[in-house]
Amino acid sequence: MAQRPVAIGRSLGYLAAALLLTLLGVPLLAIFLRAGGGVLPGPSDWAALRFTLTQASLSALFSVFLALPVARALARRRFPGRRMMVALTGAPFILPVVVAVMGLLAIFGAHGLLNTLAAQVGLGPWRIYGLHGVVLAHVFFNMPLAVRMILQGWQGIPSERFRLAAQLDLSPGGVFRLLEWPMLRQVVPGALAAIFAICLASFAVALILGGGPRATTVELGIYQAFMFDFDLGRAAVLALMQTALVAAAAILALLVTRMDGSGTGLDRALPRWDSPGGWRRLADVLGLIAAGAFLVGPLVAVALAGLSGFGDLPPGLWPAIANSLIVSLLSALTTVIVALALSAAQSRVVQGIGLLPLALSPLVLGTGYFLILNPVIVPGRLALPVTVLVNTLMALPFSLRVLAPAYVRVEADFGRLADTLALRGLARLRWLLLPRLRAPIGFAAGLAAALSMGDLGVITLFGSADRQTLPLLMFRLMGAYRTEAAASCGLILMALSFGIFWLFDQGGGKSNA
């Protein structure tokens, strides 16, 4: 009975999708036009493509399969600090890449904690560099995302079914077969595809930890084509290749995931009756501790490394913080607006379009916009709006993933009631959507704010001396031998990212996954 003749707001969603496609397509077109056509990829590009696909596939597989036991433990255990743990496991995802790599090296590097411990018992040394290092870093970044997606799936199973399972005294195996496996079959492929898509565009991580040109990704090829060869045609073709891959992953993700509109009416927590004890409890506990240590260890390392350099921080820190906050807040605002507009379409196709920005690196977008703006206005003058725009596009896939299903659920639960009351336009937004979507909006805004806080973005193309952001300051400190001050800057960046995420998330009320 979902076929509804009235579609208030849906046209807005399609309009937003068209705008998004324009914002993504026009820069590519501009680069092609300027290049006067494409340049066919050479053998090294194909090698890069192969490596990109390999590392993205492995990263997605490991991220999701390691996330499974963690999500399951979080879903069926209630313990003090559980919400904190859920929040904390989300941390690596919003961490700036360079900061995260510093943290990872402090644990897994040649003189990292792991090798130090291994040496005590006469093992090692263990080298992080290579494909396994790339995958390790990507798992660090993306496993939290997988945990959240799968945990959402678990919590999406109506508690009545668990009650029924408890009533029937089903074994854990039975619960798995009857309740959990059907859910996983829906959620896992979507999570795999999403993380695969995210890892496709990896550049710095793959290079730093990859150990050499074997670990060359398509994204590096794009960078090289732009910056070192000034071969715009090749850059555009590589960007197109990457877009096609992400589009394929996005389509796959959509084919296998259902936009689930079912949900319960009044707000309540979900009790569980089937938390098995014995060795399963022990396994859950150990799994949670291991995952916690893996995700939090590098963060602690970043924090410790940053403590000593505070005295050495330059006065430019404060304006940099202010600039970063402005960019971050504006990006969060625009991201939520665009994500809400796209969600209004309540369409899987539109949701798929919302994933496409994953495919276009900030470099491609920035260069495209640069070429479009240059004949009209000095691009540097539009640094702030363009940075906000690019950050918005980069955060959109993640914010949309949070908002779109929640939007569908609200419309499924209350859409008809709102329709009979002629609740439309702004009134519907104010009295139905905003209050019902508070939690996901808070979460999505926090995610967007944190992601754009840590992003170096298109500043290279549009930046100027007086518009220094925190990541840029950190990079400049690193580039001036001032590693301790840079580490402190990284710590501040991390604290600000988490802080702003936490504030938004709290502002949205409870976020249960």
Next chain:
Amino acid sequence: MKHLGFVAGCLLATQAAAQTPVLNVYTYDSFVPEWGPGPAIEKAFETKCGCDVVFTAAGDGAALLSRIRLEGERTEADVVLGLDTSLIAQARATGLFAETDVDAAYDLPVAWSDKTFVPYDWGYFAFVGNAGEDHPTSFRALADSDTTIVIEDPRSSTPGLGLLMWVKAAYGDEAPEIWEALADNIVTVTPGWSEAYGMFLDGEADMVLSYTTSPAYHVIAEDDSSKQAVAFDEGNYTQIEVAAKVASSDQSELADRFLAFLVEETAQGILPTTNWMYPAVMPAGGLPEAFEQIVAPGKALLMAPDQAEAARSGALEEWRNALSQ
């Protein structure tokens, strides 16, 4: 009529005073921070020129050149500061740069006669390690040793490109062999200098590709003499950083004056301890003491710009093949 002309003259004069000429200088990122050479040089030049110097930072040297090429003749830049010898041929081919009459008695390891690109500082690429350790002193010795190194990627960083040229200049057709032999010494290849140097400081490798001047920073800024650069028997590759006037500049004369100022005493005195490179023209006061202790390579290697440009893609291919196995 006479009065009218006088009034008009006054108006024009006040307008001119209100509109101080602006000199737009595009440069790389590490030039502009408060601890970099930018602010001091800006201040010094502004007291002489009655103009306003505006620095715009655009990544590293390669990104800088890309940006100018993207902007083309519509660029606001009057001066581009921060290209190096590996990029000169590409830069010249764009036709976006104009000749200047600036000349000075350069103290460079090579003779300089280029009329477009004005050298303002220079340095030697070198592997830097911890002092007191026994470091290999040639590529072959390095390859034969267990010493681990971090290097930068020639496809995304200027030092990385410098190393590529270094091996090519020293070994020519034997370069692939050297790279193959070095493969097991290379811990990893980073996108830029910052990551590589940071990893070296964190102990991820014994040595890092940097500059001979790197130890001087630690001595002067941190009073730490634990770092040591190594002169290689083959010689060390030279990086000369240059600035140039943009042909489409509407402040051509001011740009010339800025370029001239850049190689004069004041600016040259600022550069060593802010940009951590050798001055292009030795200041009367000489160099800071820490600079005197810097290791001096026996031989300065450098490929001429056209030669470097011609060798680049082939050398890159060799590098990738050797390290991809």
Next chain:
Amino acid sequence: MLELRAVDIRQDDFRLRADLAVATGRKVAVIGPSGAGKSTLLSTIAGFFRQTSGQVVWQGRPLDGVAPGKRPISMLFQDGNLFPHLDIARNIGLGIAPSLRLSEQDRARVEDALQRVGLGGMGGRTPAALSGGQQSRAALARILVQNRPLLLLDEPFAALGPALRAEMLDLVSDLVDETGVTLLMVSHDPADARRIAQDIMLVDDGHAYPPAEAGQMLADPPEALRRYLG
């Protein structure tokens, strides 16, 4: 008068035809086996579901293409009749103005409606703070302020106990008598129908039959109704 002119509703294998009229002011119970399409019929009248062919007409005016909120219809669903995030007064106020910009007079109307359903002074509570019966009353209070001539009830009281349900039906009956609205009410229970309905509309076998006088129908049920009643 509500007319369903040669209405044909199809979805996949499901098919329901209706060609009937309901006189203004009548109270009609819609009964029939589950899955027969009672809710679908009401959804079609309310504008949530579009018929494949035929017309829904109210007082001579076709309603096709009119958005649900613009139809002269108020409706209560099986559940989800109140927004859990808004207090009761606001939930009811939405029936007056979707913008919730209410005048003094409007507010007084909301309070009157609350009084009428026995929830005087409880406007500040959220739905979660009310019992099931009170929630139903609050929803009915909104129906009052909405003041639409056609009321559709899709088993909104199904979850209530028999006594409470009877109480609600009596309240509905009173309200309908006071306001003179036309009522279509889905029900499973012939007792409900006996309690308040004047007419019974049978939905079975892919047909919605024209309503007939309830007492007569129940006393001498036609074949289809007899089968349903068992």
